[in-house]
Amino acid sequence: MPLYEYKAKKSPTEIVEGTIEANSETSALAKLSRLGYYPISIAKEGVGGKRSSSLYLFKRVRLHDLSVFTRQLSDLLDSGLTLLNALNIIYQQTENKTFQSIIGDIRDQVRDGRPFSEALKRYPDTFSSLFISMARSGETGGMLESILERLANFSEAEERVKTKIKSALAYPAVMASVGLITIIVLITFVIPKIVGMFEDLGQTLPLPTAVLVNISGLFIGYWYIILGFVALIVFILTRITKTEEGRVTIDRIKLGLPVTGNLIKKSEVASFSRTLGTLLENGVPILESLETVSNTMQNAVLKKEIVKAYQEVRDGKSLSKSLLTKRHFPIFATNMIAVGEEGGSLEKSLFKVADSYEREADNVIKIMTSLLEPLLILTMGLIVGFIVVSMLLPIFQINIIAR
Secondary structure (H helix, E strand, C coil): CCEEEEEEECCCCCEEEEEEECCCHHHHHHHHHHCCCEEEEEEEECHHHCEEEECHHHCCCCHHHHHHHHHHHHHHHHCCCCHHHHHHHHHHHCCCHHHHHHHHHHHHHHHCCCCHHHHHCCCCCCCCHHHHHHHHHHHHHCCHHHHHHHHHHHHHHHHHHHHHHHHHHHHHHHHHHHHHHHHHHHHHHHHHHHHHHHHHCCCCCCHHHHHHHHHHHHHHHCHHHHHHHHHHHHHHHHHHHCCHHHHHHHHHHHHHCCCHHHHHHHHHHHHHHHHHHHHHHCCCCHHHHHHHHHHHCCCHHHHHHHHHHHHHHHCCCCHHHHHHCCCCCCHHHHHHHHHHHHHCCHHHHHHHHHHHHHHHHHHHHHHHHHHHHHHHHHHHHHHHHHHHHHHHHHHHHHHHHHC
């Protein structure tokens, strides 16, 4: 039976290393889990000390996994189980090894007496600040199961929106990919062979054919330069997006785009309103809620405006008056928030704003996807048509000369 070398946590402060016999890596992980260890890395021992390592903890946890975890934990707590027993059951049922290890560590932290929300803080890449804040408020108020149910509803709604967008863009993406591959094949392989035949006949190529030949020659002769240029652009954009100023500049350009800018703004306002309303409804203070919401904003420009609003509210200004001075925050949303503040029902007003802008964003997505398909077909048709006509023109010219 092969040996596996492992590194694991035995307690929050103690790390152990050793070897364990197992038929496979999965079996080794299971044995370590039964020993109460939290695996950090595991590697099969090989000949001459060589090992094939597998740091599985760096695999990603999907939004679907998180939604299922939240729903299951809420249902188990609602049925009367303790938090520790509920986490243990979910740990045994989770198929994603990365997430299973995270749940196992959270379970161990809870067993050692640490609050659930504090255990979640150890994994900021998996559990958002919204999730942690709401879990903390649920622990404080003794209603963790109901808070988790709301979080599950929130996660499932977010997952549905993302799935809807992916489904809408799947067909156009496939069509664009196939069309692009077709064009590259025609320009790179087909056109040079056909043009060679006409050049052997000593015929002068028509203008469209000559243009196409030059484009084809550019691709064939300088493809590495083109590829290098594209790679350079990607590298520069990646470097820019890693700086605060770069992200703000790029996100400001996105907001200025005709259709997508409007969609981004509506989606972000809906997300802001829904998240803030959910936090306030569950007893999280307004300042902590605003700080949490600012960390969930995707657009850097809008995030800066929310951070500024947080600072103004901290200094004693009302939320509606603070948002009123923000350039990218809609007047309708500000007015609804003002009404909610005056009537003492801010969270209800925020939910109404979220519902309204979610519907508008959904309509924009439907319009964009319905227009995208015919535009793609038209664009690809024009490009392929130009290539075909350019290839046929010399044939027609030869027929005319022959007559």
